[in-house]
Amino acid sequence: MDKNAPRRALKAAFPYTLPILTGYMFLGIAYGILMNKKGFGVGWTAISSITIFAGAMQYVSLTLLTAPFNPVYTLVLTLMVNARHVFYGISMLERYKNSGRLKIPTIFFMADEAFSINCSVNPPKGVDGGWFYFWVSLLNYLYWVIYGCIGNLIGNLIPFETKGLDFVLTALFVVIFINQWQEQKKHTAALVGLLCSFLCLVIFKAENFMIPSMLAILTSLLFMRGKIEGEVS
Amino acid sequence: MPMNSLEIFLTILIMAAGTAATRFVSFWLFPAHKKTPNVVIYLGKVLPYSVMGMLIVYCLKDVSILHWSHGLPEFIAIGATAALHLWKKNMMISISAGTILYMILIQFVFN
Structure with a gap:
């Protein structure tokens, strides 16, 4: 594999992640603000986003973290909320087959948004698929972690009304649905x-x-x- | 807070492990070096098409048809996103225009 493969794949992958970069602005910052309101600082917000990394689950965690300790219920609820990942895994068995050492991180970063891009976009010619899928997933991950921390630290200072910005992700899924439909x-x-x-x-x-x-x-x-x-x- | 720091940390770890398990389980069950059953290969091919519909419904799950605004902003914005995408075939244009329209609708029209 040539040395420039990772960089070429990053260039190809980044534009696809722009809707995520925009959509998480609302979802990630809102999560950070809510954590703050429940009394959790940027440390807890970062630990949650880095280790759990699942938007819907982390919203659910707001209730779990402010209730008495209940490990069994926590585990059962986590598996139920995230069960859809099993479908993503089955869908990506083939595509992630040749990812080599990038396979484990790519699977760990498999969120709704990264999945929807990786399952529907074919990496452009000359771009290494393993790296392309990895970058889409890693960027998706970084956006989420960073927005969460920003929201926790300075969320209340945001000057413009972001209500409705999360529609970006609905629009992303609609557009992918249409692309798939036309294929x-x-x-x-x-x-x-x-x-x-x-x-x-x-x-x-x-x-x-x-x-x-x-x-x-x-x-x-x-x-x-x-x-x-x-x-x- | 009803939990101490250790219990908070453990709760986060359990959520992290559970989430990771849902992501990895398919790859553990059907490792690359073994022949994947045909029915799983079939599901892997068709599931992306079904899942995208599921994700759209998931995004709209909290919209109430019976209460004001009756899902109209969502309906209009999705219609506009879809129409624009069929016309221009440019992901970024369809997504940004649809979202800006939606934000205008819920902030100023259906507020």
């Missing part, structure tokens, strides 16, 4: 994802719909394997 001739798998999640949201409500959604998606995909397998190239 494929038939759309059963995409529709299965939308429909199962939507139905489970209606039935189980916002707090509890993710696990049922994942089970419904898994069942539907397995049940319709014969039909869907030929659709995806």
